[in-house]
Amino acid sequence: MSAELLEAPATTETLTIGKALNLGLRRAMEDDPKVVLLGEDIGRLGGVFRITDGLQKDFGEARVVDTPLAEAGILGTAVGLAMRGYRPVVEIQFDGFVFPAFNQIVTQVAKMHARSRGLVPMPMVIRIPFGGGIGAVEHHSESPEAYFAHTPGLKVVAVSNPVDAYWGIQQAIACPDPVVFLEPKRRYWDKAPVDTSATPGPLFGSRVVRGGDDVTVLAYGPMVKTALQAAEAAETEGRSLEVVDLRTISPLDLEPVYDSVRRTGRCVVVHEAPVTLGLGAEIAARVTETCFHSLEAPVLRVGGYDVPYPPSKLEEDYLPDLDRVLDAVDRAMGF
Amino acid sequence: MSAELLEAPATTETLTIGKALNLGLRRAMEDDPKVVLLGEDIGRLGGVFRITDGLQKDFGEARVVDTPLAEAGILGTAVGLAMRGYRPVVEIQFDGFVFPAFNQIVTQVAKMHARSRGLVPMPMVIRIPFGGGIGAVEHHSESPEAYFAHTPGLKVVAVSNPVDAYWGIQQAIACPDPVVFLEPKRRYWDKAPVDTSATPGPLFGSRVVRGGDDVTVLAYGPMVKTALQAAEAAETEGRSLEVVDLRTISPLDLEPVYDSVRRTGRCVVVHEAPVTLGLGAEIAARVTETCFHSLEAPVLRVGGYDVPYPPSKLEEDYLPDLDRVLDAVDRAMGF
Amino acid sequence: MTALRDETDDADIGDLHEVVDPVPGAGAPHLPQQPDLVQLLTPEGERMEHPDYPLDVSDEELRGFYRDMTLVRRWDAEATALQRQGELGIWASLLGQEAAQLGAGRALRDSDTAFPTYREHGVAWARGVDPLHVMSLFRGVDNGGWDPVERGFNLYTIVIGAQCLHATGYAMGVQRDGDGSAVLAFLGDGATSQGEVNEAMVFAASFDAPVVFFCQNNQYAISVPLERQSKVPLYRRAAGFGFPGVRVDGNDVLAVLAVTRAALQAAREGQGPTFIEAFTYRMGAHTTSDDPTRYRLAGEVEEWKLRDPIARLKAYLSRSGLADAAFFEDVEAEADRLAARIRSGTVEMPDPRPTAMFDTVYAEQTPPLAAQRAQFEAYQASFEGGEHA
Amino acid sequence: MTALRDETDDADIGDLHEVVDPVPGAGAPHLPQQPDLVQLLTPEGERMEHPDYPLDVSDEELRGFYRDMTLVRRWDAEATALQRQGELGIWASLLGQEAAQLGAGRALRDSDTAFPTYREHGVAWARGVDPLHVMSLFRGVDNGGWDPVERGFNLYTIVIGAQCLHATGYAMGVQRDGDGSAVLAFLGDGATSQGEVNEAMVFAASFDAPVVFFCQNNQYAISVPLERQSKVPLYRRAAGFGFPGVRVDGNDVLAVLAVTRAALQAAREGQGPTFIEAFTYRMGAHTTSDDPTRYRLAGEVEEWKLRDPIARLKAYLSRSGLADAAFFEDVEAEADRLAARIRSGTVEMPDPRPTAMFDTVYAEQTPPLAAQRAQFEAYQASFEGGEHA
Numbered sequence A, B: 001m002s003a004e005l006l007e008a009p010a011t012t013e014t015l016t017i018g019k020a021l022n023l024g025l026r027r028a029m030e031d032d033p034k035v036v037l038l039g040e041d042i043g044r045l046g047g048v049f050r051i052t053d054g055l056q057k058d059f060g061e062a063r064v065v066d067t068p069l070a071e072a073g074i075l076g077t078a079v080g081l082a083m084r085g086y087r088p089v090v091e092i093q094f095d096g097f098v099f100p101a102f103n104q105i106v107t108q109v110a111k112m113h114a115r116s117r118g119l120v121p122m123p124m125v126i127r128i129p130f131g132g133g134i135g136a137v138e139h140h141s142e143s144p145e146a147y148f149a150h151t152p153g154l155k156v157v158a159v160s161n162p163v164d165a166y167w168g169i170q171q172a173i174a175c176p177d178p179v180v181f182l183e184p185k186r187r188y189w190d191k192a193p194v195d196t197s198a199t200p201g202p203l204f205g206s207r208v209v210r211g212g213d214d215v216t217v218l219a220y221g222p223m224v225k226t227a228l229q230a231a232e233a234a235e236t237e238g239r240s241l242e243v244v245d246l247r248t249i250s251p252l253d254l255e256p257v258y259d260s261v262r263r264t265g266r267c268v269v270v271h272e273a274p275v276t277l278g279l280g281a282e283i284a285a286r287v288t289e290t291c292f293h294s295l296e297a298p299v300l301r302v303g304g305y306d307v308p309y310p311p312s313k314l315e316e317d318y319l320p321d322l323d324r325v326l327d328a329v330d331r332a333m334g335f
Numbered sequence C, D: 001m002t003a004l005r006d007e008t009d010d011a012d013i014g015d016l017h018e019v020v021d022p023v024p025g026a027g028a029p030h031l032p033q034q035p036d037l038v039q040l041l042t043p044e045g046e047r048m049e050h051p052d053y054p055l056d057v058s059d060e061e062l063r064g065f066y067r068d069m070t071l072v073r074r075w076d077a078e079a080t081a082l083q084r085q086g087e088l089g090i091w092a093s094l095l096g097q098e099a100a101q102l103g104a105g106r107a108l109r110d111s112d113t114a115f116p117t118y119r120e121h122g123v124a125w126a127r128g129v130d131p132l133h134v135m136s137l138f139r140g141v142d143n144g145g146w147d148p149v150e151r152g153f154n155l156y157t158i159v160i161g162a163q164c165l166h167a168t169g170y171a172m173g174v175q176r177d178g179d180g181s182a183v184l185a186f187l188g189d190g191a192t193s194q195g196e197v198n199e200a201m202v203f204a205a206s207f208d209a210p211v212v213f214f215c216q217n218n219q220y221a222i223s224v225p226l227e228r229q230s231k232v233p234l235y236r237r238a239a240g241f242g243f244p245g246v247r248v249d250g251n252d253v254l255a256v257l258a259v260t261r262a263a264l265q266a267a268r269e270g271q272g273p274t275f276i277e278a279f280t281y282r283m284g285a286h287t288t289s290d291d292p293t294r295y296r297l298a299g300e301v302e303e304w305k306l307r308d309p310i311a312r313l314k315a316y317l318s319r320s321g322l323a324d325a326a327f328f329e330d331v332e333a334e335a336d337r338l339a340a341r342i343r344s345g346t347v348e349m350p351d352p353r354p355t356a357m358f359d360t361v362y363a364e365q366t367p368p369l370a371a372q373r374a375q376f377e378a379y380q381a382s383f384e385g386g387e388h389a
């Protein structure tokens, strides 16, 4: 065994989701000089969540661009940069501020590849810190993923942990298609060991993160942790939940879910977005169609209520939590 | 019986959907001086579909406003007008051009009433000619209803016939909440007798438009006609379809649907929008949850494919038609 | 390509350096004068006249401005402290912008309407909004507790720039009603880059709407300095849309009052919109979540302290004998009382009813949402019954 | 409120009447001259000099412009006819705008890139795009059949104004690559009201992007006349964003060429963006779906005929002896051949493969969409098998 190998530095580090994203971005920028970051306050400040901390200092202002305050402008110029052969990675400061850019995302980013019969690819990552639970004012706690998942031409992922954050951001940047990359802002400070020399699994795949037999619980982004907590609590009551981290929201990877539901016969989907036409609707429809004869109960949905995200003093009432997941599990078992 | 009554003019006229909307708008403007129309080309030209034909001439430029070419501007100024006590009725020229206004609709129109604890109502109608089938170029054939139905604070209706067009537009204008009013553009020229002195049913209610026993078929807007045609064709094969015109998309009025499905045990939802996270998803989830034990087959969805609306030479392949509805009915019966 | 570039160099759109200079002279002795800046009170507290903006202001009013600005600054300091102590989720400080806000706020008549951003606590004060109704927003109890219609002061708008269109539309309504009132839209320097803000200028110009755009150029949009948004002075944006723009010393409450009053009067008279750039400085952090040391030097802040809006009015009041020590002490005492009231009112503020979130989504409740509300109540009740305990 | 209003009246933003006049003088003898209009060829075909825009153009190039414009006009007429006969879904005519489009198109170098709206058939021609690749869009076969990368000519953009941001971003890429090319963004007068277009100006100015905004002011956005969008000349918009604007006679191919070349050259040299307002007129309907008699008078169209872009070049070529009858006949004959090719090529155009809609949604196909495609194929096949017949 060579000396080099013995001396190789440890490749596993304990990282927060935020830091994992920062390192993943850094590595992507090192790997490909065409990667350019654009956003409000991402340069000198390093972003309001510091996800781009230090990157402008090391890669310069041409690659980490503090833009004017205009989201359509950011997305629209990113389209132009992508046409020119760059790989723009755009930061939307908060979920609620993606809407000024919605026209560019829906009518341009999503359609350019199809419009041009594949001649104009749109490799682009739209990073959005999403979801609630941080005690913020209006527009800072939204979960807009269903809008994007309903839009053909976009791919949408939501990470739930530092490992997926580190690899996922690099994979999203390497992806030749536009990826809406959702970051669970209230979990930015959650930690886990990340092996930066490992070989990551595919970006667009769901994953069973806890085995179980009674009910299949699906979640993504910030709700994965909630689902796992619910599974733990359920265990003490002798109930066994299988938890799937969907990871990819568009395309949905439901084969592992079907397998699970065929075994458990029961399924609960959890997300923060309003229930009506949230991801739970689509998943319920597909799971029911595919596993019709295996289902002992309808697929139940736990989500935000169909109201504007409330003032923060009410967000605990609004957001799905362990108890609401367990309540749905109870109801599923009751059918 | 008085002479006046005997001499009363006939109140039933055969109208196209387009003309019914025009007359409905006229009547709303006569009834309430606070009704103001805003949009591109709606004044002198009378709108590209002539829905506002003659209204500027009769009500003046202060009430029928040709705006600058900016949809966010139209919606944003409409918000201000509503705050000032007006009832703006906004025309978006084509479905694909609502996205520049998306920020105002989602973050302002939809939230204002809740934000202000009810102190600032948003009575506003956003008229959108929607859907395909007219051989148009890109962005002129979209079905964006799911984006709005997923947004708490908005109400969304889709009309399918001249009677609902005539009354619906008046009811939407009278509604104290913001209503996205979807007009089936390819059916603008469809005709039916309209009794302009009748008492209309509620705006936010679905309606069984054809009775049947084997499968419940749900549709709204342009697809109601398609569903009815399918029901007719099915009858010749001895299959009896119950057709429900959903009419209201948000809030959904599913009680009549549940009643029907409990009888038929089978349900098919039809819309033009992409299947993934289209209205069919929500309806499938709710119908399954509510009628779980009555269902003989999963709720099946017939919709646009998950691709950008194609060039018009392919739109017949893209759009649900009679055959695709029947195919889904066959599959539902096959479970 | 000389032809076109020559135009850039002419007086009309040149002067790039003026703005690139991080602290363009708003009258401090060691800094160059800005010829296009309206000023009625120098940083040293000297009263000046401006040919276009004669100002008639009573001694009472002058003292009133001092009181307003001092009380609002104290409120601001108390709010920052309360946030540090965990009593507010966040706070957006107006420190340094008191003159811009009070000058503009006091230019309004009762029947006028203002559309703020999220930082116009000084305007809220001028509109008679209870500070606790602003605190409740930052505490997360509601989205602003005042009645926007009664106060003529819309709720805070957090989506940058969206309110400029609302103000313009509202002004179009005013125009139809013909009641001679006017509308004041607030925005920041960063907001000038938003498409919606520029659309508001298009609409306002096209319809001659009685709206005044009041831009507090506090030199930053969070960390991003003004020159990223515009290399030419912001007030010049208006001319390209066909209406006048004017730059006023935003730390000079009298100049702000005079300019805003004039613009509102023009709007009332049917002369259409005006864009006012109030040249000022954000003395504190963007919000309590922000760390400005990451993007600006302490020296810059120090230089702006020389132009403090309250100090200059105090100097003027003292020097001209309009106020004595007793007056200043009284104001301080009043500020203490206000701070105490804000503190106790904030910490004692009751949490909202959880079901509140269902009740005002619509003016006409929908059956599905009523059902969700009922489920929610039943679910909450199940805890009280100990079912889930 | 005299102070502010005085500014409106000064030369910089005044002249409201100039634009309210439905047919401001683009040089027709009976109409007032516009002092701010760059013109090198009068409507009567007289060559003029402009101090800022010297133009060196060979006889060959001059004849080339005549040929280009004539062929493009013929193509346009043929397309309109084909639409009437049901062979196209719709057609957006460029009639009257040939000079603006060819002058701009020929100002580009091969390595430059243009971002059109949906009406730039003349620019497409200049970029070497096969007319049939434009026809396929309007026939509903595809969204434009050319290769945008190879041609340096982006696909048509139908969402008004969206391409201005793409052009700006592309120019930011060019800037990073440092290859000395430039970018030309097309837009209409109506488009200037869109937020995104104004944001493009913000970004272009902020980053000194090598992009030129080429606005064809054809006086209408469908039925809406220019003055609804702006009461001041459009080229003045640019100054408020910090870069030069210039108005050129859009029916004068030489002036358009000279001004656009100069602006592109400035962009290449790192001097940043320019806004060009090409003052022209839409002689026909907005599209074949439109009926312009509903909103404008025939007399207006007649007046603009006096300023026809082709007639004036023809007059100049004849008068100066640069072209003879044989030349003009040759061009006519070529136009006939072109029209015939466009006609046959259009009517014989094969329909697209139905499965095509699934194949380029993503660069990397997704399993669910592949499954949908397979279902679609199976479903289609079921008809061939007669299952549903």
Ligand SMILES: Cc1ncc(C[n+]2csc(CCOP(=O)(O)OP(=O)(O)O)c2C)c(N)n1
Residues within 6 Å of the ligand: A040, A069, A071, A093, A097, A100, C119, C158, C159, C160, C187, C188, C189, C190, C191, C192, C218, C220, C221, C222, C282, C286
């Ligand atoms: C549409 C939108 N994008 C981003 C944000 C996040 N954000 C909040 S304040 C701010 C800076 C605003 O700067 P400016 O307009 O100068 O106002 P100031 O805060 O300086 O008063 C940003 C980017 C937002 N609120 N809305």
Ligand SMILES: Cc1ncc(C[n+]2csc(CCOP(=O)(O)OP(=O)(O)O)c2C)c(N)n1
Residues within 6 Å of the ligand: B040, B069, B071, B093, B097, B100, D119, D158, D159, D160, D187, D188, D189, D190, D191, D192, D218, D220, D221, D222, D282, D286
């Ligand atoms: C965002 C958007 N809104 C509305 C439309 C519908 N529309 C198509 S062309 C047009 C007018 C465009 O006017 P202008 O920019 O002057 O260009 P022109 O057609 O005169 O060349 C409108 C409103 C559109 N295509 N995109």
Ligand SMILES: [Mg+2]
Residues within 6 Å of the ligand: C188, C189, C190, C216, C217, C218, C219, C220, C221, C222
């Ligand atoms: Mg600022």
Ligand SMILES: [Mg+2]
Residues within 6 Å of the ligand: D188, D189, D190, D216, D217, D218, D219, D220, D221, D222
């Ligand atoms: Mg035009």
